[in-house]
Amino acid sequence: MDYLKAFVVGGIICVIGQILMDKTKLTPAHVLVLFVTSGVILTAIGIYEPIVNFGGAGATVPLPGFGYSLGKGVIEAVKEEGLLGAFTGGIKATAGGVAAATFFGYIMAVIFDPKTK
Amino acid sequence: MAQKKLGSQTVSFQNPPSILSTASIVGPKEGEGPLKDYFDLIIQDDSWGEDSWEKCESKLQIEAVRMAISSAKIVESQIDYLLAGDLLNQIIASSFSARQLQMPFLGLYGACSTMTESLSIGSMLIDGGYADKIVCATSSHFSTAERQYRFPLEHGNQRPLTSQWTVTGAGASVLSSSGGPPYITHVTTGKVIDPGIKDANNMGAAMAPAASDVIVQHFKDTGFKPTDYDLIITGDLASLGKEIAEDLIAQEGYNVSSVYSDCGIEIFDNEKQDTHAGGSGCGCSAVVFNGYIFKQLKQKKLNKVLLISTGALLSPTSTQQGESIPGIAHAVTISNKLD
Amino acid sequence: MKNINQKDYEKYVNSKAPKPTLLKNCIWAFIVGGLICVFGQFITNFVMDYGLDKKEAATATPITLIFLSALLTGLGLYDKIGKKAGAGSIVPITGFANAIVAPAMEFKREGFVLGVAAKMFIVAGPVLVYGIGSSVIVGIIYLLLKA
Structure with missing residues (x-):
């Protein structure tokens, strides 16, 4: 069941992205920025958490889920550490993903060459 | 003078x-x-x-x-x-x-x-x-x-x-300066024309007005008619740009459709090769002219050609700054006969 | 041309331009995006079966997806998926990884510092700037509301 939910929720979030790209002149970079930022804001106002509870990976794997981790991390950190938490919480919660992307990105760039289409 | x-x-x-x-x-x-x-x-x-x-x-x-x-x-x-x-x-x-x-x-x-x-x-x-x-x-x-x-x-x-x-x-x-046919008999130099298109993925539409302008001007200056040519071929307007150029030229009272083509359409099979609207780039009209058209002229299958390479004068900087895309085109008459 | 009116021209061009096949694109985006999320769910369930707690699984899942996407990008396969799937492979975290690896590979000739390392973040950089930036703002607002 959680697979079906993940499929539907993840699929819908991607369709929103597709409509944005086809109907407006937004580039993929703009869409990614928009999605992360909306993820942070929706989490802060308490809308995204229920979506995550329902959709599981369907809500956390798309980029708004990255924003969700940032938003959730920062709020928890503020609860524990106050002002310092506002600065450390977001990155702490997403450190794994960012480090993995940087590290694997570099390794792949060293190993592989791009191919002409 | x-x-x-x-x-x-x-x-x-x-x-x-x-x-x-x-x-x-x-x-x-x-x-x-x-x-x-x-x-x-x-x-x-x-x-x-x-x-x-x-x-x-x-x-x-x-x-x-x-x-x-x-x-x-x-x-x-x-x-x-x-x-x-x-x-x-x-x-x-x-x-x-x-x-x-x-x-x-x-x-x-x-x-x-x-x-x-x-x-x-x-x-x-x-x-x-x-x-x-x-x-x-x-x-x-x-x-x-x-x-x-x-x-x-x-x-x-x-x-x-x-x-x-x-x-x-x-x-x-x-x-x-000496040699046999084909010869370059006329050139018409185009003006920069900007129809206000900002989409860098639609360069055909950005260049079509410049191309049609120089073609129409060429007819006016020389008195040639579209039918004097065996082929009138633009550089890289591709499928959408070609359609627009044909429309714009027709509005000025010249019907080129029977002899008109575009290098960007000729070079690829858009359906099979997944090239969308067609080819582009300096190399597009260069290889179509120096490869295909020149050989056709040499074999007398074509005798008089108007080649119009088309350029979109944009840069990544101008696009990011929200500038529209100005177009330019220059026409060259290549003929086997001197008259 | 007799002074083309830019507005009219734009309208005319839009009427002639081929329309993106929105429905087909959306179906592809839905299927591929959905499947990537299903795979993410599978990884989460899998590592939790091996004893990771929910929080650890929430870190392990993106790391695994990012690795796979980086590898597929390196092998020259991810862009082939992207051509069909569009947002379906751009919006998931794997698209974020693709946006890091693709420029890093592309600019290798410009060196490992100013090429690979600098260009790596041409798309991912803005994502981090706005993501982290907005999280700090959210944190501060939360702090003020709490006080």
């Missing part, structure tokens, strides 16, 4: 320069297209043994120039001027090939209109008595253009339906 000037934008040559020979080299994808039998050389991998695509593009130009010169049965030292251009920042593909070729070099930039820009200036230099032999060359490369104007190759994005595919290839023509 400019004695050779005709009308407001056209030059009619008194001693029309002869096109002695041409050469065209294309990449693997172009080599699978409908014109594959007309190209002089098809490279098998698109880095051609070089360690960067920029170096490969220079090599395409160098080899095209050398092939054209050798098939004209002359030697490199006889060349008075090399006129060349490309799309890369500071036209490095051309200047780096000129570094190798060691000929007096004038670098040109007219975006994808550079092929007819170089033919225009080369013809004027020869008819003016300043040179006997001139090489005109341009090149483009899919991978150098993508990284400069668009996305990294491995980026998983979708190309819009109006987008075009930059041709990997280089073409060169040797012009001479």
Whole structure:
């Protein structure tokens, strides 16, 4: 069941992205920025958490889920550490993903060459 | 008094320069297209043994120039001027090939209109008595253009339906003050026209008004009719741009549809090769002219051709700053007969 | 041309331009995006079966997806998926990884510092700037509301 939910929720979030790209002149970079930022804001106002509870990976794997981790991390950190938490919480919660992307990105760039289409 | 000037934008040559020979080299994808039998050389991998695509593009130009010169049965030292251009920042593909070729070099930039820009200036230099032999060359490369104007190759994005595919290839023509047909008899130099299009994925629409303007002006200046030509061919307007240009020319009272085509449409099979609207780039009109059209002229299958290379004068900076895309086009009449 | 009116021209061009096949694109985006999320769910369930707690699984899942996407990008396969899937492979975290690896590979000739390392973040950089930036703002607002 959680697979079906993940499929539907993840699929819908991607369709929103597709409509944005086809109907407006937004580039993929703009869409990614928009999605992360909306993820942070929706989490802060308490809308995204229920979506995550329902959709599981369907809500956390798309980029708004990255924003969700940032938003959730920062709020928890503020609860524990106050002002310092506002600065450390977001990155702490997403450190794994960012480090993995940087590290694997570099390794792949060293190993592989791009191919002409 | 400019004695050779005709009308407001056209030059009619008194001693029309002869096109002695041409050469065209294309990449693997172009080599699978409908014109594959007309190209002089098809490279098998698109880095051609070089360690960067920029170096490969220079090599395409160098080899095209050398092939054209050798098939004209002359030697490199006889060349008075090399006129060349490309799309890369500071036209490095051309200047780096000129570094190798060691000929007096004038670098040109007219975006994808550079092929007819170089033919225009080369013809004027020869008819003016300043040179006997001139090489005109341009090149483009899919991978150098993508990284400069668009996305990294491995980026998983979708190309819009109006987008075009930059041709990997280089073409060169040797012009001479003496020699047989075909000749360059007239050139019409275009103005920069900006219809306000901002979408860098729709360059055909951005360039079509400039192309139709120069074509209409050519008819007005010379008194030629569309039917005087066997072929009127624009550089890289592709499917949408060609349709628009035809409309705009018709609005001015000239019906070109029976003889009109576009190099960007001829070079690829858009359906099979997934090139969307068609080919683009300096190399597009360069290889179609120096490969296909020149051979047709030599075999007398075509006798009078109007070639109009079209350029979109944008840069990544101007696009990011929200500027619209100005277009330019230059027309060149190539004919087997002198009249 | 007799002074083309830019507005009219734009309208005319839009009427002629081929329309993106929105429905087809959306179906592809839905299927591929959905499947990537299903795979993410599978990884989460899998590592939790091996004893990771929910929080650890929430870190392990993106790391695994990012690795796979980086590898597929390196092998030259991810952009082929992207051509069909569009937002379906751009919006998931794998698209973020693709946006890091693709420019890093592309600019290798410009060196390992100013090429690979600098260009790596041409798309991902803005994502981090706006993501982290907005998280700090959210944190501060939360702090003020709490006080």
